[in-house]
Amino acid sequence: MSSRPETAGAGEEVAAVRLHEVEHVYGGPGGPVAALGPISLTVPPGAFLVLVGASGCGKSTLLRLVAGFERPASGTVRTGGAAPVPGRGAGIVFQQPRLFPWKTVGGNVELALRYAGVPRAERARRVPELLERVGLHDVADRRIWEISGGQQQRVAIARALAGDDPLLLLDEPFAALDALTRERLQEDLRRVSAQTGRTSVFVTHSVEEAVFLGSRVVVLTRRPGRIALDLDVTLPRTGVEPDELRALPEYAALRAEVGHAVRAAAA
Known part of the structure; x- marks a missing residue:
């Protein structure tokens, strides 16, 4: 598969995702x-x-x-x-949240921001913004095992949004x-x-x-x-x-x- 990037012509927009004649086979x-x-x-x-x-x-x-x-x-x-x-x-959300249970809700999101290269001062501002976006502004200090399954999946979505991908x-x-x-x-x-x-x-x-x-x-x-x-x-x-x-x-x-x-x- 060629790794050469696509280029758009004048007035054209590069596709967010493009698959061309894709086939996949698994061995068994x-x-x-x-x-x-x-x-x-x-x-x-x-x-x-x-x-x-x-x-x-x-x-x-x-x-x-x-x-x-x-x-x-x-x-x-x-x-x-x-x-x-x-x-x-790409930010990715799986069927299971796959969070770090030893960290708080806010700590999980903060870690995603750190991996994305966001400076510490900006991370402190963006964590509450991301939690507000997914309706978790009031549970930032709770541990993962203290919140419901639905709330855990909200954390996973906030984490996926952290990198601005x-x-x-x-x-x-x-x-x-x-x-x-x-x-x-x-x-x-x-x-x-x-x-x-x-x-x-x-x-x-x-x-x-x-x-x-x-x-x-x-x-x-x-x-x-x-x-x-x-x-x-x-x-x-x-x-x-x-x-x-x-x-x-x-x-x-x-x-x-x-x-x-x-x-x-x-x-």
Whole structure:
């Protein structure tokens, strides 16, 4: 795979994420297993892309390729015009928060800022700002084991936002949470996304979550994952309360369309 960075022509914008004819294969005792592709996909800056599909369709594999944790068997992956490098250019939130339990809530965020090269004086200012953004301004001094699972995932999101990376990658971050907490965090993430304008790629099994969060939804087929549906979501991103958004006829229509595509793709 070539490491030469992409360049934009006059008046063009470098894509936040670009996949071209990407395929990925895993080895196994029974021989190679085709996990993904071929897939070509371009994500412009500021988009909130949601990948949805049945288990084993390659959603998390695609996310790992974008993060640079793995390299494709064939094709090219670019983030911001260059080959992705693990730990650079993207904040990542996993299904489990993966926090440091011996540190406080604020200490976990402060550590992420330190790794991002933020000076100490600025870290002291930004920690409360980041915690305020995810609704945790009043628990900064608590230890991780003293807060709920939903609050821990909020810390993970604040930590991912700490480095001002242009890309945010989220691999089923709410899957282990109860329905009410999950819904609240969906609303918080949608608000934070609108505030920051960062490009996000979010993996989920949930059709409801995909339509609520995404400005664009891509449905993947069963393995090897290919694009079954690529849908722009035209619902308003700001100025509408979550309950009002979920009550819109357009929301119900999109949910039905995506749900039908997921079921057909998994068949």
